[in-house]
Amino acid sequence: MINGAQCIFNPSGPAEPCRIVVLGATGDLAGRKLFPSLFTLFKAGHLNPESRITGCGRGEMSDDEFRRMTEEKVSPDDSEGEQWRRFRQLISYHRLDFNDDASFAALAAGLIPEEGKPAVNRLFYLALPPSSYERAATAIGRAGLGREDGGWSRIVVEKPFGHDLTSARSLNAALHACFNEEQIFSIDHYLAKETVQNILVFRFANAIFEPLWNRQYIDSVAIMATETLGVGHRAAYYDTAGVIRDMFQNHLLQLLSLIAMDPPARFEADQVQDEKVKVFRALKHISSNHDDLAIGQYGNGEIDDGKVAAYREEPGVAAESTTPTYARITAHIDNWRWRGVPFTMISGKRLEKKITRIIINFRRVPHSLFKDILADTIQRNKLIINIYPDEEICLSFQSKVQGTHLCLNQEVMRFAFATGDDQIDAYGRVLLDCLNGERLLFWRQDGLEETWKYLDQILARDNTSRPPGQTLAIYAAGSLGPNREEKLLRHLLTAGKQ
Numbered sequence: 001m002i003n004g005a006q007c008i009f010n011p012s013g014p015a016e017p018c019r020i021v022v023l024g025a026t027g028d029l030a031g032r033k034l035f036p037s038l039f040t041l042f043k044a045g046h047l048n049p050e051s052r053i054t055g056c057g058r059g060e061m062s063d064d065e066f067r068r069m070t071e072e073k074v075s076p077d078d079s080e081g082e083q084w085r086r087f088r089q090l091i092s093y094h095r096l097d098f099n100d101d102a103s104f105a106a107l108a109a110g111l112i113p114e115e116g117k118p119a120v121n122r123l124f125y126l127a128l129p130p131s132s133y134e135r136a137a138t139a140i141g142r143a144g145l146g147r148e149d150g151g152w153s154r155i156v157v158e159k160p161f162g163h164d165l166t167s168a169r170s171l172n173a174a175l176h177a178c179f180n181e182e183q184i185f186s187i188d189h190y191l192a193k194e195t196v197q198n199i200l201v202f203r204f205a206n207a208i209f210e211p212l213w214n215r216q217y218i219d220s221v222a223i224m225a226t227e228t229l230g231v232g233h234r235a236a237y238y239d240t241a242g243v244i245r246d247m248f249q250n251h252l253l254q255l256l257s258l259i260a261m262d263p264p265a266r267f268e269a270d271q272v273q274d275e276k277v278k279v280f281r282a283l284k285h286i287s288s289n290h291d292d293l294a295i296g297q298y299g300n301g302e303i304d305d306g307k308v309a310a311y312r313e314e315p316g317v318a319a320e321s322t323t324p325t326y327a328r329i330t331a332h333i334d335n336w337r338w339r340g341v342p343f344t345m346i347s348g349k350r351l352e353k354k355i356t357r358i359i360i361n362f363r364r365v366p367h368s369l370f371k372d373i374l375a376d377t378i379q380r381n382k383l384i385i386n387i388y389p390d391e392e393i394c395l396s397f398q399s400k401v402q403g404t405h406l407c408l409n410q411e412v413m414r415f416a417f418a419t420g421d422d423q424i425d426a427y428g429r430v431l432l433d434c435l436n437g438e439r440l441l442f443w444r445q446d447g448l449e450e451t452w453k454y455l456d457q458i459l460a461r462d463n464t465s466r467p468p469g470q471t472l473a474i475y476a477a478g479s480l481g482p483n484r485e486e487k488l489l490r491h492l493l494t495a496g497k498q
């Protein structure tokens with residue numbers, strides 16, 4: 001119990017001791033997210049002080065050099081000095097080259113216990129370029145590090161999991177050659193955000209929403225994740241992937257599945273996954289109706305009063321690139337509950353605001369008894385689930401304005417998550433779940449394959465039916481996306497503002 005709350009997962013003490021191996025430990029993800037989150041878990045008492053963390057990269061570096069590099073990224077403040085001193089002792093560095101089996105053998109020597117010695121738990125985190133995942137998994141397997149001999153061995157795979165259905169299956173085969181499904185943790189850190197986790201509690205622990213949660217009462221659903229950032233240092237990957245692979249295959253379709261799934265009988269990882277997969281299977285292939293799909297690419301413009309370059313001028317992007325940085329996909333779920341309810345998913349880079357939000361638009365009242373008095377039609381009720389920057393749930397409804405005249409106004413009831421003393425962010429949570437073997441927040445292979453099947457037909461259509469360069473609407477950086485999308489985006493961005 002936390003302050004009278006009923007808890008399902010509430011790991012109190014530290015996780016079991018473990019050897020954590022971060023492959024790609026010198027990269028952006030490791031520096032910005034993984035090591036800061038590991039330090040937070042350590043401070044909160046979740047990371048066992050008997051654990052050890054090995055950072056791996058291709059260059060030569062001493063343990064101390066790597067610790068100093070990590071310290072710069074984590075930047076502990078003065079009050080954390082003593083905790084940092086103890087944490088840094090857990091860290092070491094190992095040079096690893098996928099073409100050099102000897103470097104893996106040397107890593108294995110420290111991770112496989114000698115006979116008679118206590119068993120070792122191992123967690124491998126692939127913070128590598130996606131093109132290296134298969135080789136890394138195979139090398140780990142060849143070194144015998146996937147075998148569970150007394151202790152457990154787990155592997156964490158970052159997004160993107162493949163480039164399409166074929167490559168996702170190939171990566172899966174490489175992983176399954178050395179690990180079984182329970183050992184593989186395909187991560188989507190979006191799922192660890194408070195508001196996202198709250199969707200299932202909100203839907204299934206309250207009796208009042210579920211009876212309305214269907215085509216009879218819900219008119220449409222919008223799911224948006226917009227960014228102000230450009231492609232940054234990820235051009236090499238992004239220019240071959242684009243926004244649909246980068247954002248829709250994982251984050252947006254995961255959010256869609258949480259909104260659309262049926263209740264599982266129990267709150268258990270496999271049962272929740274079963275229900276999500278049923279949603280993915282019910283996604284209707286996009287029709288020839290072009291209104292279901294819009295794509296664009298950012299041109300130059302202004303963000304926060306500063307000029308920014310067009311996508312095609314970014315370092316590492318091809319000058320003639322036709323990679324979309326904006327997409328809208330209107331999905332249709334062909335089942336009893338959702339038939340006819342559009343789920344509009346939008347994501348884009350270099351847009352006016354960074355916002356992640358889900359909007360449930362309810363149907364209008366069937367008959368307005370105020371229609372003779374009020375010129376305006378009565379606005380719909382909306383349920384808005386804000387994920388970023390605010391973490392809150394808002395319900396809009398009509399209310400009478402105080403006074404002698406009958407005037408209606410839209411009011412908003414808000415529930416905001418306190419940004420209180422729980423400092424463990426989404427990456428910290430997924431890392432903790434990996435350490436505890438809790439699989440609820442991770443992908444299962446059948447779900448991954450279903451999402452790729454859905455997106456492959458969209459991408460194939462886009463690649464084949466429209467000549468390169470003519471399919472994209474170029475939009476100004478800092479704007480509301482392509483011209484035809486502006487009105488919709490403005491509407492979604494201002495929803496719930498009172």
Ligand SMILES: NC(=O)c1ccc[n+]([C@@H]2O[C@H](COP(=O)([O-])OP(=O)(O)OC[C@H]3O[C@@H](n4cnc5c(N)ncnc54)[C@H](OP(=O)(O)O)[C@@H]3O)[C@@H](O)[C@H]2O)c1
Binds near residue numbers: 026029057129
């Ligand atoms: N950055 C993010 O915010 C973010 C968010 C979500 C997902 N991801 C995913 O996380 C993974 C890592 O992203 P990142 O942004 O950290 O990339 P990054 O900054 O390019 O770092 C990649 C790391 O991999 C190592 N590396 C590069 N090429 C390698 C090769 N051929 N063989 C072995 N090691 C190699 C590099 O280390 P050395 O050069 O020292 O070997 C470096 O430490 C990617 O799959 C990305 O899609 C990243």
